[in-house]
Amino acid sequence: MSDKVVQALYNDDDVLMNAVKKVKAEKHHIEEIYCPFPVHGLDKAMGLEGTRIAITSFMYGCVGLTVAIVMMNYIMIEDWPQDIGGKPSFSYIENMPAFVPIMFELTVFFAAHLMVITFYMRSKLWPFKKAENPDVRTTDDHFLMEVPTHGNEAEVVALLQSTGAVEVNIVDSDH
Known part of the structure; x- marks a missing residue:
């Protein structure tokens, strides 16, 4: 795991879906996506396994x-x-x-x-557990994608900006 992650904020679920497909096509790992509501097909686009x-x-x-x-x-x-x-x-x-x-x-x-x-x-949802979403806007109207970096911050930032992100930030990973 890298020390930094790039967080890209999107304000539309269709733009997010296209961004996920583009990021996966470029062979980058998506650590997590935070959404205010379920997005149909997002799990399949991310390549997540089915639930048991x-x-x-x-x-x-x-x-x-x-x-x-x-x-x-x-x-x-x-x-x-x-x-x-x-x-x-x-x-x-x-x-x-x-x-x-x-x-x-x-x-x-x-x-x-x-x-x-x-x-x-x-x-791991316990009573009184502190929320883990990195940006409070993800509970209202924005979608956030986290992509870990491996010394290629500039490349990942440029890729995410080209996907239609309204905001891109590099933050230290606390995982």
Whole structure:
């Protein structure tokens, strides 16, 4: 990693997308892009790998389904069987149609809540964490691209200026 990064600010997402494609075509590494809203296709243009959070969501849903089945079997069949509406609770299979909404709800509950917790842990978003965006304008209406330098500051600055950046700065890297 270099000691300096070049930060280029853009005020339009289409200009940013074209700039990313041009920077990648010149074989430069883009360290990070800060955006005020999601830009469709930016991850593909940057060459980022796909996320695996859907796999964890599926696993969390399976855990929720298992908890629902075990919980309902224990509560309604083993621990306190009840005769509800003339339907005795002799086995789980006989009463499973009545349990389907509970199984669905707990599957969704576990998948959603544990997926959010996993996302926050993976993204290192903790309560009271200091914001990491280098320019406050990236939360409003500007886009910022960081490109590390390896002794070629002038070349990177010229490239980013040619892509339509409204402002280009060289700053010390604090990574």
